[in-house]
Amino acid sequence: MKNLYLLLLLITQIFSAQNYQSIEEIDTACTQLGFMGDEEAEDAVDKILSQIGLFRNFTIQECPDINNAVAKNIDVGDGKKARYILYDNEFFEKISDKASNDWAATSILAHEIGHHLNGHSLNNEGSNHQWELEADEFSGFVLARMGSSLEDAQSAIKTLKREEATRTHPAKADRLNAIAKGWSRGSGKTITVQEVNLEEITVVEDEPIEEEVSKVAAQKVIANYLEVVGGQENILKIKSLYQELNYNMSSEVNGTPYNTTMDMKISMITPNNFITETAASGTSYYSLKIDGKMYSKTKKNEAWKFLSFNEAEESQPSFIWEYSLLLNNQEVEYLGRETVSGVECHVIQLPDFNIDMDQDLFRMKSNAERINYYNVETGLLQFGKTITHSFIDYKENTEYLKDTETTSELITTYSDYREVDGVLFAFNHEMKTTTGPNVTTMTMKYKSMLANPEINPKDYKVKD
Numbered sequence: 001m002k003n004l005y006l007l008l009l010l011i012t013q014i015f016s017a018q019n020y021q022s023i024e025e026i027d028t029a030c031t032q033l034g035f036m037g038d039e040e041a042e043d044a045v046d047k048i049l050s051q052i053g054l055f056r057n058f059t060i061q062e063c064p065d066i067n068n069a070v071a072k073n074i075d076v077g078d079g080k081k082a083r084y085i086l087y088d089n090e091f092f093e094k095i096s097d098k099a100s101n102d103w104a105a106t107s108i109l110a111h112e113i114g115h116h117l118n119g120h121s122l123n124n125e126g127s128n129h130q131w132e133l134e135a136d137e138f139s140g141f142v143l144a145r146m147g148s149s150l151e152d153a154q155s156a157i158k159t160l161k162r163e164e165a166t167r168t169h170p171a172k173a174d175r176l177n178a179i180a181k182g183w184s185r186g187s188g189k190t191i192t193v194q195e196v197n198l199e200e201i202t203v204v205e206d207e208p209i210e211e212e213v214s215k216v217a218a219q220k221v222i223a224n225y226l227e228v229v230g231g232q233e234n235i236l237k238i239k240s241l242y243q244e245l246n247y248n249m250s251s252e253v254n255g256t257p258y259n260t261t262m263d264m265k266i267s268m269i270t271p272n273n274f275i276t277e278t279a280a281s282g283t284s285y286y287s288l289k290i291d292g293k294m295y296s297k298t299k300k301n302e303a304w305k306f307l308s309f310n311e312a313e314e315s316q317p318s319f320i321w322e323y324s325l326l327l328n329n330q331e332v333e334y335l336g337r338e339t340v341s342g343v344e345c346h347v348i349q350l351p352d353f354n355i356d357m358d359q360d361l362f363r364m365k366s367n368a369e370r371i372n373y374y375n376v377e378t379g380l381l382q383f384g385k386t387i388t389h390s391f392i393d394y395k396e397n398t399e400y401l402k403d404t405e406t407t408s409e410l411i412t413t414y415s416d417y418r419e420v421d422g423v424l425f426a427f428n429h430e431m432k433t434t435t436g437p438n439v440t441t442m443t444m445k446y447k448s449m450l451a452n453p454e455i456n457p458k459d460y461k462v463k464d
Contacts, residue, residue, distance in 0.1 A: 058083035071112035103152035114138030133178040140182030217334035228379035234422035242453040251440035345373035366390035384412040408435040421451035
């Protein structure tokens with residue numbers, strides 16, 4: 001057990017002032033990434049994640065001779081990056097005496113996991129105050145869920161000698177407060193905040209909405225939605241998902257109509273890793289997504305062909321997206337009530353989603369502003385709106401490939417909620433995208449959905 005928790009002493013900057021290597025030196029030492037992740041380390045990570053029902057969105061990898069441990073994005077070739085937690089086993093032996101209890105080590109690991117699950121873009125400059133406090137709060141939340149005391153949850157940070165803030169890390173007192181905030185949220189063993197009080201939210205709408213009040217009101221609406229769709233206990237039971245659906249798309253581009261109909265089967269070993277089989281016009285196509293990498297093939301028994309890698313793609317740590325949103329205490333805002341298509345809704349501003357994709361042919365930057373509309377009467381998600389601003393910079397402009405800047409609006413209507421192993425899913429998604437004069441309408445109708453089907457993990461193994 002002692003060796004296991006020594007392995008958990010993963011740290012970004014907590015002990016960086018004590019003669020451990022720099023981020024740049026780690027990059028050099030781990031260029032090849034030719035080592036296997038230690039089984040004990042992977043088991044320890046999954047044990048923490050299992051407490052909150054989330055899925056791993058990073059790789060844990062042994063990297064000898066770095067005299068450190070760190071969570072960061074690593075260049076894996078061709079300008080592409082992937083999320084890693086890197087560690088040196090000898091490093092753990094050197095710092096074994098620094099942890100006064102097993103909880104201290106666990107809190108450090110939870111802190112690193114918090115960076116990845118919150119989508120922090122760790123870079124060669126380390127981090128920033130906001131990211132560190134978010135990771136500290138997540139650490140406190142997780143340890144409370146695992147049964148630690150507040151003192152145990154704060155024990156690692158309390159070993160720090162430095163009290164004041166640095167360029168990348170907040171002051172010791174601020175970090176302890178962030179852990180305490182997370183621990184308080186998690187100590188009830190549930191992510192649910194208070195029940196939605198419609199009268200209270202109505203009062204909020206009649207007065208100027210302060211930032212903290214708006215956030216709490218938004219969390220109440222989301223927490224109510226989670227209870228309505230099945231509750232935390234049932235949500236956590238879903239570890240994999242199988243779906244069959246029909247997809248229809250019609251669009252008009254410069255006056256020319258286009259129509260597409262497809263049948264799809266999706267086998268999801270996690271929310272972010274899945275295999276699809278698509279049948280259209282008498283032909284079947286197959287795709288695989290694993291750890292941000294996309295593969296494709298046209299025949300079921302042939303080898304997968306690498307298609308693309310997207311380091312900026314959003315990870316979904318739970319099959320019910322709102323669960324991970326509330327769990328990580330992400331920034332949400334209550335905008336009031338609005339009647340949409342005759343339905344009165346609570347309006348919630350969600351965190352923006354940004355993409356910076358650098359490909360061989362072009363570089364694309366986009367920002368997506370997202371709003372969800374929850375039915376006041378039923379508590380269910382009724383509508384979603386996403387406004388995306390995108391800029392594509394072609395590296396070699398031609399007559400046909402020219403830099404473009406666009407703004408598009410996507411409106412999604414969710415309906416036909418059905419129970420799947422105790423959790424309600426919307427079986428009908430109707431989407432309308434408007435980009436300038438061009439309009440595209442799409443409909444996804446799920447024919448069937450099965451929770452926790454038998455899935456062979458070997459199907460997700462790809463030989464490079």
